[in-house]
Amino acid sequence: MTTAEDWSGLQSAPRWIMGVTGAYLCLGLFVFYVWCHAAPALSLQASPGDTEALSVVGMTAAQAWFCLLALRSFQPGAPLRRAWFLIMLSAATHLVGGVLGQLPGDASPIHRIALLLSGPVQMALLAAGLLAALVVLRRFGFGVRPKATGWAVAGILVLFTLTRFGETASKQVTAGNAISLARNLLLCVLSIEALFLWLSAGRMGRGLIAKCWRAFAIGIFVIGFGEAALWAIGSYFPAWLVAALEWYVWFPAAAVFALAPAHAVAAVRRATGRSTRSSSDLRVPVFPRTAAAN
């Protein structure tokens, strides 16, 4: 049985992710504080952006790996297998985009491909995966009808993304703007899916599987509200500060997205790890068939 002290094995992966995220955020805040004070004094030009981006890529790699492990738990044709496959593809695409984005040359085609992969492509795959999961949740009785409060929360996010959409659409159409437009539209879709996921998971309770789907919803809310907050403060604070603060949106979001499949993997490991019976003992006895055999 899992105990509070048990930090070994994949069962404890969610705890590790939470611990590492907490420690890294604290360290990041400290470094940010030092950097804010030291940079003007020492005339530093560099920003801690590279290491920040790598930490997000690292979390995305963890997410892709956990998604792969979760996917392998399901046999072909299983209802959730398609959902996990799409979510795994989404994480893998995000990872590839993140790695390509670290290559030098901001205006290079590779950089645009990276933006496309880690933006609209990844979000579209995630939206498709979460939609498949919502269908399964509904089939098993966890379907929900959001109340006014839920619609209001999702509405705020949708309103924000549509505002951004309008802003971007009014500008000259460039590759970067087109990517941003697609991204904003997909964020709208994801926000609504997140609302349904949040409520469905709430209907389940507080078990490991519920935590898994709730984490996806939280990840989307962190991105949505984080971007809204950054956009709101963008008019009042210098651009370098806003750029530095982006990490405090993207890193927790990446961590929460890694946490979701980690919960699913932990649940599977918990189930399979505790079994001591052979598979032949596990079937519910079917007595008439046994009678026939006699």
Next chain:
Amino acid sequence: MHPRTATLVAFSDAELDTGRSQRIARHLQDCPECQAALDRISKEKQDLSALAGGAGPVVDARRGLAAVLATMARWREGPAPEMKSRARAQVEIYFGCGAASFMESPDIRADELLGKTLALMTAFLGQEAAEAVAGEILRGLDCAALTAEVLP
């Protein structure tokens, strides 16, 4: 309503699923007409088997019926409450209290609850994990011994 002859043949051949077998068994308890039909089927099968030189197993439908009834009695009073409580506990661990209360209607049978639990586990955790959870639920209930006990 009486089951059709084909259904009784399938019942005597143990080709029906557990739920259907139990429904037929309940009906047979109160219906001498169907019991007689089942006896006839059993006898005809024995005759056919004798004609074929004794090849193949001879199914005693009466024994099958007795086994199903005994099993039903066991579900009602023996390991059933324990199994229900374990299934609920497992659903609470992996899904939560909401899911456990949602899936359990007050008069649900233990085997139905187990079936629902396993369907849920298979869908959300995969086949292997669901089997492991089934092992956890059935551990100590010794269903294999129970089978042997009701089928001398």
